[in-house]
Amino acid sequence: MIEQYCDAAFAPAAQAVADGRIPGAALGLVTADGRSAVRITGSAAIVPDREALTRDHWFDLASVSKVIATTTMILTLAEQGRLDLDRPLTDAIPDLRQYDVANAAERRLTFRDCLAHRTFLPAVEPIYTYGDDPARLRAFVLQREWRHGPAVYSDINFILLGIAIERITGAPLSDWPLGEGLSFGPPPGPAVATEACSWRGRVLKGEVHDENAYALGGEPGHAGLFGTVDGVLRFARAMLDGSLLSSAMMAQVRIAQEGHRTCGWERAFPGWSGGDACSAETIGHTGFTGTGLWIDFDRGLAWTLLTNRVHPSRHADSGIFTLRPAVGDALIRAWDQE
Numbered sequence: 001m002i003e004q005y006c007d008a009a010f011a012p013a014a015q016a017v018a019d020g021r022i023p024g025a026a027l028g029l030v031t032a033d034g035r036s037a038v039r040i041t042g043s044a045a046i047v048p049d050r051e052a053l054t055r056d057h058w059f060d061l062a063s064v065s066k067v068i069a070t071t072t073m074i075l076t077l078a079e080q081g082r083l084d085l086d087r088p089l090t091d092a093i094p095d096l097r098q099y100d101v102a103n104a105a106e107r108r109l110t111f112r113d114c115l116a117h118r119t120f121l122p123a124v125e126p127i128y129t130y131g132d133d134p135a136r137l138r139a140f141v142l143q144r145e146w147r148h149g150p151a152v153y154s155d156i157n158f159i160l161l162g163i164a165i166e167r168i169t170g171a172p173l174s175d176w177p178l179g180e181g182l183s184f185g186p187p188p189g190p191a192v193a194t195e196a197c198s199w200r201g202r203v204l205k206g207e208v209h210d211e212n213a214y215a216l217g218g219e220p221g222h223a224g225l226f227g228t229v230d231g232v233l234r235f236a237r238a239m240l241d242g243s244l245l246s247s248a249m250m251a252q253v254r255i256a257q258e259g260h261r262t263c264g265w266e267r268a269f270p271g272w273s274g275g276d277a278c279s280a281e282t283i284g285h286t287g288f289t290g291t292g293l294w295i296d297f298d299r300g301l302a303w304t305l306l307t308n309r310v311h312p313s314r315h316a317d318s319g320i321f322t323l324r325p326a327v328g329d330a331l332i333r334a335w336d337q338e
Contacts, residue, residue: 001338002029006037009331012323013305017042021319022290024053024192025307027327028229032240032300038229045193047203047312058187058226059306060194060209062287065225066158067253068235069184071264073165073176074111075249082168085112085252085263092164096142106146111164114157115264116257120148121156128199128215137216138163151258155212155222162221173219179238181231184219191226194289196312203312209289223287229306232293236302239295253283254297273321275328277336290320294328303331 006029013025024042038055045051061068077083083092090096090107097104105120113119125146127137141159162173169175174184191206199211208214210223218224227235238244245253252263260269265283268274274284274294284294290309295302305327309318 002031002035002037005029005331005334006039008334009303009327010039010041012326012330013307014039014041016307016319016323021317021323022307022309023311025305026053026055026057026059026229027306028233028304029331030233030237030240030302032237034237036233036237038233040229044190044308045203045205045311047193047196051190051193053192054190055229056189058183058189058191058206058228059291059308060185060192060204060287060289061225061227061232061291061306062210062223062289063155064227064232064285064287064291064293065223066221067264067285067293068182068227068232069173069176069178069225070158070161070165070221071115071253072244073173074115074161075245075252075263077165077168078111079246079249083111083164085115086110089114089160089164092167093142093160096160097145099143100145104145105148109160111161112257112263114161115252116261117153117157118151118258118261119154119157120151121146121154122149123152124155124212126211127159128211132215134215134217153261158222159212159216159220162219165221172217173221173224178225179231179234181228181234183226184224185226187226189228192306192308193311194308195310195314209310227306229304232304232306233302236293236295236304240297240300240302254281271325273324273328275325275332277329277332286324288314290318292324296332299332299335301331301335303328 030036194209213223268282279298286292290307
């Protein structure tokens with residue numbers, strides 16, 4: 001039956017490709033007991049040359065990196081006793097705002113604060129415009145007095161977490177064993193094209209789309225991970241069957257910390273990207289390039305929708321914000337009918 005569920009869920013994505021809203025799409029489903037199905041259609045690239053999308057293609061996962069890589073790394077280090085989620089980042093990064101030790105609010109931020117996006121930090125900052133030396137830009141992130149604002153979903157939170165991981169492990173994030181089908185770029189196989197980047201002056205293919213991630217060396221904490229549809233499904237199954245994280249750490253990703261946000265993930269809420277038909281025990285995350293992953297623990301079901309909706313330009317109406325919930329709702333309707 002998993003094949004029929006996949007057909008039903010894939011229909012909205014296939015229509016979006018047929019209508020020219022997005023160049024290509026891959027949908028993968030997996031259950032806790034290991035049943036899986038994948039559907040693929042469209043193109044991995046349309047400029048400068050058209051290239052058919054295949055199951056072997058690597059997608060730029062964009063902010064899905066935050067949950068597959070960075071959140072998992074932080075929670076694993078917490079389980080190992082190498083950090084405390086409720087301790088300040090300065091345990092790992094003692095030089096954070098080191099010129100204002102007494103007053104800098106950044107020095108009071110905890111690992112949990114950053115995971116749950118409950119900080120005062122801005123959503124994003126054009127860090128790449130300040131230089132092209134990754135080490136200097138990391139120093140800039142650490143020493144900048146960030147403007148204060150309401151708690152928002154912030155890339156800066158996860159850039160700081162990525163630096164913390166580097167400091168604790170003494171190694172770049174790319175040294176972490178992520179499993180087959182997941183890799184910090186460039187990927188070891190055919191890549192899906194993203195944007196014709198005005199800053200870099202080329203169509204991006206096999207290099208990270210996010211400008212700040214590129215400037216920071218390609219593997220910071222907020223973006224930079226590439227994955228195949230099967231690689232993402234392997235991760236999702238490990239989340240479903242409990243083999244990736246301990247029960248204590250799994251609770252961190254399932255229990256709300258701030259609004260609908262858990263440690264790293266989002267819980268289902270009305271109007272969210274995973275659709276309204278999934279259970280309340282569903283978590284998910286999306287990526288700017290057109291990617292996403294959702295895990296319904298009540299049903300023992302996970303799905304990933306991977307697209308190249310920013311190819312060749314982000315400045316077009318791809319319909320991704322209606323496509324994602326349409327796929328989720330179609331999947332759950334088919335699942336519940338059996």
